[in-house]
Amino acid sequence: MNAVIQEIVSSGAVTDGRGHSFEPVSAVTLESGALLYDFVRAHKPLRSIETGMAFGMSTLFICQALEDNAAGCHSAIDPFQESEFKSIGVLNVERARLAHRFTLHQAPSDTVLPRLCADGETLDFAFIDGWHLFDFTLVDFYYIDKLLRVGGHVAFDDLWMPAVRKVISFALRNKAYELIDVQSSRPAPLWKRTVRIARRFAQDPLGRDVRIKLQPANVAFLEKKADDARPWNFHRRF
Numbered sequence: 001m002n003a004v005i006q007e008i009v010s011s012g013a014v015t016d017g018r019g020h021s022f023e024p025v026s027a028v029t030l031e032s033g034a035l036l037y038d039f040v041r042a043h044k045p046l047r048s049i050e051t052g053m054a055f056g057m058s059t060l061f062i063c064q065a066l067e068d069n070a071a072g073c074h075s076a077i078d079p080f081q082e083s084e085f086k087s088i089g090v091l092n093v094e095r096a097r098l099a100h101r102f103t104l105h106q107a108p109s110d111t112v113l114p115r116l117c118a119d120g121e122t123l124d125f126a127f128i129d130g131w132h133l134f135d136f137t138l139v140d141f142y143y144i145d146k147l148l149r150v151g152g153h154v155a156f157d158d159l160w161m162p163a164v165r166k167v168i169s170f171a172l173r174n175k176a177y178e179l180i181d182v183q184s185s186r187p188a189p190l191w192k193r194t195v196r197i198a199r200r201f202a203q204d205p206l207g208r209d210v211r212i213k214l215q216p217a218n219v220a221f222l223e224k225k226a227d228d229a230r231p232w233n234f235h236r237r238f
Contacts, residue, residue: 002064004096005033005057014055016086024055028129028157032219033061034186036127036155039221040065043153045124046072049116051109051140052130053078056089058157062127063098075103077112077130110136113143123147126154134163141167145175148224153180155221159212160196162203168220169209169238176226184217193217208238 001009008014009030013021028036040048040062048066053059053076066072081089081104093102105112109130126144128137137156144154154177158164171177187193193216200213207213212220 001034001037002060002096002098004092005060005064008055008057008092014088014092016088017091022055022086022088024057027055027057028061029218031184031186031188031217032157033057035182035184035217035219037061037065038185039153039155039182040072040125041068043125044069044071045152047121047123048072048074048125048127049077049123049144049147050074050127050129051077051113051144052128053081053089053104054085056092058127058129059089059093059102060096060098063093063101064096066101067098073101073103075105077105077107077109079106079108081106109140109143113140113147117143117146121147122149124149124152126152127157128154129157132158132161132164134166137164137167138170141171145171145224145228150224150226152224153221154224155219157219159215159218159220160199162207165200165204165207165209165212166238168212168222169207171222172212173208173236173238174230174234175228176224177222178225179211179215180221180223182217182219182221187216 014024015021059076062074128140
């Protein structure tokens with residue numbers, strides 16, 4: 001864990017370019033960040049992307065893992081990085097001396113991702129943590145699926161949100177994806193994980209996403225097993 005992450009975790013605050021401090025209310029937790037770091041270290045993606053950057057916590061964990069792997073580049077899509085988040089995410093990456101691993105796309109994901117597809121880009125790993133409405137999350141996944149190589153991975157943050165779990169359920173039931181188990185080196189306490197799972201079942205007791213609800217962490221990782229080969233009329237309820 002680099003010094004910038006340690007400072008944010010210990011102080012509970014982030015700092016802008018003028019030295020003003022803010023509570024990082026829109027940020028991955030230490031548990032989720034460690035999960036991302038461990039995953040990137042283990043799978044060694046060379047090209048990764050995330051939708052949503054905010055104050056840059058997930059970006060720091062991913063970029064630090066790439067740096068420790070001595071290979072790879074990462075980009076983030078965040079149209080509000082300057083206007084809403086005061087460029088703190090970018091500043092944190094620079095402070096951590098990880099800017100050489102990073103590129104920012106300061107535009108909406110439904111503009112950036114289609115452009116990357118048109119340019120013939122490919123991805124090894126994607127982290128979906130943007131606007132969490134069902135349709136926005138589904139659009140992010142739709143384009144990321146086109147960019148992701150077979151054998152690559154996509155992770156979804158905020159499993160506490162039914163809309164996010166619904167998109168994951170669609171991917172698992174209608175596309176060639178498999179949910180994989182990833183253990184965190186900094187897991188939440190057992191009681192917190194139990195409450196987390198109970199809350200998901202309470203939100204949607206009859207949903208088809210049982211295995212997703214049972215994930216101990218707040219992030220789910222999926223592996224792409226094959227390119228899309230569905231017939232035109234294929235559909236499974238999700």
